[in-house]
Amino acid sequence: MATKIENWREKELSIEEVFDKYKEIPKIVILKTDVHRRGYILSEKAQKLFNEGDYQSQADTIFGKKEGENKIPIGLIFRDGTSLVGGYLTNYGIRDPYVIDEIDGKFYLTDNGKVYEEVDFWREPDFYRKKTSKGTPMGEVVNVRPQRLNVAISRVCHFWDKPGEGCKYCNVGINGIDSVKHGIPDLFDYDEVAEAVAEAVKQKGRFAMIMVTTGSILTGEHIFDDEVDEIIKAFEKLKPIFKTHDLKVQLIASAYDKEQLKRLKEATGIIGYTSDIEVLNKDLFNWICPGKAAHVGYDEWKKRIFDAVEIFGEGNVNSGIVGGVELAQPNGFKTEEEALEKYLAEAEDFAKHGVPIAYIVWGVCGIFHNQVVPSLDYYVALAKGLNEINDKYNLKSYFDDYRRCGNHPNTDIGRIYW
Amino acid sequence: MSVTLTQEVIDVINSKDTAKVLATIDKDGRVNVAFKGSLHYEDGLLVVNELLETSQTNKNLTYSLWFDKEVAAVFHGPGAAEYQIKGIPRKVLIEGPIYEKAYIAAQERNSDNDLAGVWYIEPTEFRNLTLPVRIAEQKEKYPIIGHLDKDVNPEYYK
Ligand code: SF4
Numbered sequence: 001m002a003t004k005i006e007n008w009r010e011k012e013l014s015i016e017e018v019f020d021k022y023k024e025i026p027k028i029v030i031l032k033t034d035v036h037r038r039g040y041i042l043s044e045k046a047q048k049l050f051n052e053g054d055y056q057s058q059a060d061t062i063f064g065k066k067e068g069e070n071k072i073p074i075g076l077i078f079r080d081g082t083s084l085v086g087g088y089l090t091n092y093g094i095r096d097p098y099v100i101d102e103i104d105g106k107f108y109l110t111d112n113g114k115v116y117e118e119v120d121f122w123r124e125p126d127f128y129r130k131k132t133s134k135g136t137p138m139g140e141v142v143n144v145r146p147q148r149l150n151v152a153i154s155r156v157c158h159f160w161d162k163p164g165e166g167c168k169y170c171n172v173g174i175n176g177i178d179s180v181k182h183g184i185p186d187l188f189d190y191d192e193v194a195e196a197v198a199e200a201v202k203q204k205g206r207f208a209m210i211m212v213t214t215g216s217i218l219t220g221e222h223i224f225d226d227e228v229d230e231i232i233k234a235f236e237k238l239k240p241i242f243k244t245h246d247l248k249v250q251l252i253a254s255a256y257d258k259e260q261l262k263r264l265k266e267a268t269g270i271i272g273y274t275s276d277i278e279v280l281n282k283d284l285f286n287w288i289c290p291g292k293a294a295h296v297g298y299d300e301w302k303k304r305i306f307d308a309v310e311i312f313g314e315g316n317v318n319s320g321i322v323g324g325v326e327l328a329q330p331n332g333f334k335t336e337e338e339a340l341e342k343y344l345a346e347a348e349d350f351a352k353h354g355v356p357i358a359y360i361v362w363g364v365c366g367i368f369h370n371q372v373v374p375s376l377d378y379y380v381a382l383a384k385g386l387n388e389i390n391d392k393y394n395l396k397s398y399f400d401d402y403r404r405c406g407n408h409p410n411t412d413i414g415r416i417y418w
Numbered sequence: 419m420s421v422t423l424t425q426e427v428i429d430v431i432n433s434k435d436t437a438k439v440l441a442t443i444d445k446d447g448r449v450n451v452a453f454k455g456s457l458h459y460e461d462g463l464l465v466v467n468e469l470l471e472t473s474q475t476n477k478n479l480t481y482s483l484w485f486d487k488e489v490a491a492v493f494h495g496p497g498a499a500e501y502q503i504k505g506i507p508r509k510v511l512i513e514g515p516i517y518e519k520a521y522i523a524a525q526e527r528n529s530d531n532d533l534a535g536v537w538y539i540e541p542t543e544f545r546n547l548t549l550p551v552r553i554a555e556q557k558e559k560y561p562i563i564g565h566l567d568k569d570v571n572p573e574y575y576k
Pocket of ligand 1: 157158159160166167170171172173215216289
């Protein structure tokens with residue numbers, strides 16, 4: 001049960017006031033950020049139109065949908081090409097969600113009766129309902145965003161193996177452990193993944209990047225050695241699909257040491273590498289990401305990301321944070337002003353080492369399911385501040401932009417600065 | 419502001435023999451001009467297929483869409499016809515059936531081509547820049563402008 005903020009509209013700046021305060025930030029990006037922060041629901045009319053369309057919906061409803069059951073959207077796209085990843089019912093119950101309504105056969109984002117923007121939902125790609133040679137629907141093996149294929153290596157993040165070590169805002173551990181309990185294997189079947197990818201990229205113009213990610217695998221002679229091995233194994237199946245050694249791939253994974261990074265780059269041809277620091281403050285990192293802190297540590301995680309720039313090149317490495325968790329209580333910053341100041345200072349240290357920070361809007365779940373997400377004012381200030389830092393250090397990360405990812409308000413803005 | 423174009427103008431804009439140029443500005447107000455052969459008119463909007471993600475035009479169109487700033491296109495037809503249309507980018511398709519069709523067409527022209535987006539620009543102003551038309555307009559509106567030697571009476575000098 002979420003913690004409702006009573007009379008929240010009276011306690012924080014309205015979106016119109018935020019538009020006015022940040023005139024240099026595009027309204028669409030501010031709106032997207034707010035929709036992510038507050039979530040959205042569909043009006044009855046919009047739900048009907050959505051049910052009838054060829055839109056992508058949450059996998060469990062695509063493949064197991066009963067007659068008359070509503071489909072659940074998984075993402076939005078705005079008229080400037082900006083995506084909203086998820087958002088449906090995100091942070092539901094803390095504040096009031098936006099309502100997507102149907103007007104003249106189109107979808108519009110509305111709030112309190114005011115119409116904001118026309119939006120559209122993500123479309124299902126051609127390969128999605130095809131089956132692998134083992135009979136699995138390909139959409140269960142590889143999922144997608146408007147221009148990106150998402151490939152996963154491991155369903156389980158082993159930071160959750162020891163109780164209390166999973167990141168507190170994350171539900172990957174709970175879901176992963178749950179699916180393994182239900183007999184679903186820990187690792188994906190790379191033959192099936194390769195079949196799905198090979199089928200997906202036949203659709204011309206549909207995909208610009210493959211994002212490969214994995215739950216952390218801590219074993220091996222050095223921590224993460226086995227994780228790197230698994231990724232390389234998956235690429236043995238994926239690489240023959242393409243004619244180039246270097247692949248338009250972003251890997252989002254653990255923070256590897258230099259030897260692991262070199263081995264990975266050489267064997268896979270991955271162009272972009274992301275390792276998420278998640279929390280830009282050592283003390284809070286120790287509290288919020290206890291597994292990462294215990295097994296690697298904040299300073300070492302950071303150093304490894306900096307080292308990756310040497311191996312992958314500037315512009316091909318970045319780090320993600322879950323924007324807003326720094327205000328989680330009881331240990332988080334007590335004011336948004338303090339959080340912003342400390343966060344931007346730390347982000348600048350990353351930028352000095354060639355690493356831009358990309359933030360996502362925090363959707364409360366996991367151990368932090370009772371927390372509340374900060375104000376829109378805070379999120380826009382964070383996006384603005386991070387973009388200014390990236391601009392100051394001339395950092396571009398096209399591999400994590402509005403098209404190839406779509407989940408970071410600050411890189412959404414970055415597209416006219418790069 | 420809605421702009422109505424005659425069929426004659428639309429035919430020039432949509433002709434493949436027309437030279438088409440798009441001028442845009444960046445966030446600091448600096449101008450960028452580029453030939454855009456794909457510019458055409460469709461259902462009341464100018465449409466342009468921008469091939470390069472990193473082009474200045476692509477960034478500037480985004481900037482104009484975000485902040486309601488005008489861009490300007492000029493068209494020089496095979497004859498003397500020359501038209502200018504100003505407008506505001508309202509939408510870009512970066513995926514979906516229309517985008518994919520334009521992507522395939524771009525690749526058919528050159529297999530190295532990619533496609534950043536299909537941009538839709540809402541016209542805000544039309545001007546006929548065809549030289550004889552502009553000369554006549556200027557004579558009518560500003561009769562004092564122009565050089566005297568063109569106005570002399572040849573009879574006087576006989
Ligand atoms: S590293 Fe942390 S955030 Fe990432 S999957 Fe594991 S527990 Fe979740």
